Amino acid sequence: MAAFSFNKLVIFGVGLIGGSLARALRERAGLAGRVVGVGRSAASVQRAIELGVIDEAAALDNDTALSNALKDADIVLLAAPVAQTEPLLARLAPFLDARTIVTDAGSTKSDVVAAAKRALGARVAQFVPGHPIAGRESSGVDAALPELYVDRNVVLCPLPENAADDVERVASMWRATGACVRQMSEAQHDRVFASVSHLPHVLSFALVDQILDTPDAELKFSFAAGGFRDFTRIAASSPEMWRDICLANRTALLAELDDYTAVLARFRAAIDASDGAALEAAFARSRVARKEWQERGGIKPSNDVAAK
Amino acid sequence: MAAFSFNKLVIFGVGLIGGSLARALRERAGLAGRVVGVGRSAASVQRAIELGVIDEAAALDNDTALSNALKDADIVLLAAPVAQTEPLLARLAPFLDARTIVTDAGSTKSDVVAAAKRALGARVAQFVPGHPIAGRESSGVDAALPELYVDRNVVLCPLPENAADDVERVASMWRATGACVRQMSEAQHDRVFASVSHLPHVLSFALVDQILDTPDAELKFSFAAGGFRDFTRIAASSPEMWRDICLANRTALLAELDDYTAVLARFRAAIDASDGAALEAAFARSRVARKEWQERGGIKPSNDVAAK
Numbered sequence: 001m002a003a004f005s006f007n008k009l010v011i012f013g014v015g016l017i018g019g020s021l022a023r024a025l026r027e028r029a030g031l032a033g034r035v036v037g038v039g040r041s042a043a044s045v046q047r048a049i050e051l052g053v054i055d056e057a058a059a060l061d062n063d064t065a066l067s068n069a070l071k072d073a074d075i076v077l078l079a080a081p082v083a084q085t086e087p088l089l090a091r092l093a094p095f096l097d098a099r100t101i102v103t104d105a106g107s108t109k110s111d112v113v114a115a116a117k118r119a120l121g122a123r124v125a126q127f128v129p130g131h132p133i134a135g136r137e138s139s140g141v142d143a144a145l146p147e148l149y150v151d152r153n154v155v156l157c158p159l160p161e162n163a164a165d166d167v168e169r170v171a172s173m174w175r176a177t178g179a180c181v182r183q184m185s186e187a188q189h190d191r192v193f194a195s196v197s198h199l200p201h202v203l204s205f206a207l208v209d210q211i212l213d214t215p216d217a218e219l220k221f222s223f224a225a226g227g228f229r230d231f232t233r234i235a236a237s238s239p240e241m242w243r244d245i246c247l248a249n250r251t252a253l254l255a256e257l258d259d260y261t262a263v264l265a266r267f268r269a270a271i272d273a274s275d276g277a278a279l280e281a282a283f284a285r286s287r288v289a290r291k292e293w294q295e296r297g298g299i300k301p302s303n304d305v306a307a308k
Numbered sequence: 309m310a311a312f313s314f315n316k317l318v319i320f321g322v323g324l325i326g327g328s329l330a331r332a333l334r335e336r337a338g339l340a341g342r343v344v345g346v347g348r349s350a351a352s353v354q355r356a357i358e359l360g361v362i363d364e365a366a367a368l369d370n371d372t373a374l375s376n377a378l379k380d381a382d383i384v385l386l387a388a389p390v391a392q393t394e395p396l397l398a399r400l401a402p403f404l405d406a407r408t409i410v411t412d413a414g415s416t417k418s419d420v421v422a423a424a425k426r427a428l429g430a431r432v433a434q435f436v437p438g439h440p441i442a443g444r445e446s447s448g449v450d451a452a453l454p455e456l457y458v459d460r461n462v463v464l465c466p467l468p469e470n471a472a473d474d475v476e477r478v479a480s481m482w483r484a485t486g487a488c489v490r491q492m493s494e495a496q497h498d499r500v501f502a503s504v505s506h507l508p509h510v511l512s513f514a515l516v517d518q519i520l521d522t523p524d525a526e527l528k529f530s531f532a533a534g535g536f537r538d539f540t541r542i543a544a545s546s547p548e549m550w551r552d553i554c555l556a557n558r559t560a561l562l563a564e565l566d567d568y569t570a571v572l573a574r575f576r577a578a579i580d581a582s583d584g585a586a587l588e589a590a591f592a593r594s595r596v597a598r599k600e601w602q603e604r605g606g607i608k609p610s611n612d613v614a615a616k
Binding site for chain 2: 133135153155184188191192193195196197199200201202203204205206207208209210211212213214216217219220221222223224225226227228229230231232233234235236237238239240242243244246247250253254256257258259260261263264265267268271272274276279280281282283284285286287289290291293294
């Protein structure tokens with residue numbers, strides 16, 4: 001496994017995710033390549049220059065600046081909201097060197113792959129879909145940290161069109177940040193995250209929504225305690241981001257939502273029938289699994305490559 | 309409002325809740341009355357004597373000991389699992405002085421009131437239903453704390469049969485622990501806690517249950533991160549306790565579950581129709597409410613008496 005190095009890395013959207021990659025490669029891995037940030041305007045990435053996160057900034061709407069930014073780039077990372085994947089790829093495609101690898105950080109993958117195929121055509125071979133599983137409460141380049149990815153998972157969903165060397169190059173970039181790289185198909189990725197991330201967000205938003213529609217909402221909130229606090233913490237997440245994720249991962253999310261509704265119907269029947277044994281057995285099974293998950297450290301650190 | 313004092317307090321079930329009341333009255337309020345603990349056997353409350361939480365212990369199955377324990381008691385607190393309310397009340401009824409006030413700490417109230425009416429008949433006037441909203445991860449008398457109830461809510465659900473002085477006496481006991489006492493009907497209590505506590509527990513257990521029934525459960529758990537951790541923290545709660553609560557508060561919980569399922573169906577339709585505006589509006593409304601709740605300190609400290 002060759003150590004990672006680069007001459008030029010171009011990041012579209014220098015916020016928490018893109019900024020942390022740049023800081024990790026510079027400050028943690030000690031790499032000396034140039035980092036270019038591209039934003040809607042040059043001013044929007046000015047803060048990243050001030051912080052020393054990137055070396056230079058380019059405006060997305062300036063052909064010359066964009067062309068210069070992409071010239072001789074080794075790797076391009078798309079770290080903008082996932083709904084912008086297709087317009088961004090369409091915008092950079094005319095300026096893309098044949099040797100440049102493009103990857104992304106989007107929370108959903110099937111829609112990103114479809115967008116990449118539409119925007120890049122046969123050149124989709126240059127696009128290696130990725131998803132770093134990391135975040136913080138705060139966002140923006142000021143929140144970027146060199147250690148954000150240490151021991152975190154980064155999922156790559158290689159395409160049949162990708163060259164194995166290109167996939168390995170993206171993987172080695174993420175490993176240089178301290179991350180564990182795992183591979184799976186985009187369909188499997190979307191099922192897994194619909195289940196353990198997207199569905200819980202929808203369920204949490206839904207509980208607060210339900211309370212708000214009752215006449216005694218204030219009274220209920222005034223008695224809400226620790227269980228409510230933990231359950232609804234993710235209901236304070238960004239509405240725009242979660243709208244985009246719900247739509248981008250619509251098919252997998254609907255399947256999970258339907259399965260969940262079926263589990264709720266089963267629980268409802270047990271409560272309705274006062275079937276204490278069934279409830280206790282189900283709760284006990286969930287409790288054991290949740291405790292085992294916690295005891296493994298919550299997130300299992302692993303370089304295992306899942307079946308693709 | 310008269311300061312609280314007592315000559316004899318009898319606690320059935322000296323664990324976290326009962327033990328913390330005893331410690332608060334002695335150590336925080338500096339009260340000198342006798343505290344008697346009643347357990348299934350005298351040995352089961354021996355630890356509470358060792359810790360200095362109670363003065364003496366009595367075995368529930370010993371008529372003489374029970375009769376002595378209850379003789380001249382000012383207040384009796386039931387702090388055993390809520391399903392034991394009726395057998396406990398039936399057991400202590402023959403030995404209950406006419407001047408003794410009985411109260412409880414059960415998480416549900418309509419079923420407790422029904423049990424009290426069955427067990428006590430016309431003497432239900434002596435029973436003031438209560439619910440201290442406090443807890444810790446750990447249980448048992450070793451986890452009892454004198455400050456457990458400081459700034460926490462205690463809900464009383466007075467019966468039409470209760471004398472106002474008796475209700476006030478129970479309220480002043482809880483105020484002496486540092487708690488805020490609020491009153492509401494047992495039906496309102498059960499609706500509120502079905503909504504903000506019981507339903508979230510069921511929903512959290514259900515998510516883990518759903519994942520366990522899929523072939524890629526291990527893969528999903530291995531990618532579960534912060535959102536899953538918070539959402540499912542309460543799925544590690546006691547299966548027996550939550551089985552009992554689900555059954556005890558069956559009617560209110562089913563109503564909340566049905567309302568929640570209707571909200572989910574509305575969210576599902578918006579996702580299915582790719583109605584981003586509807587999703588964003590709903591998520592944004594929930595987010596604002598959740599953030600406001602957090603900014604109020606999560607639990608609003610208040611002595612306001614809610615409409616009964």
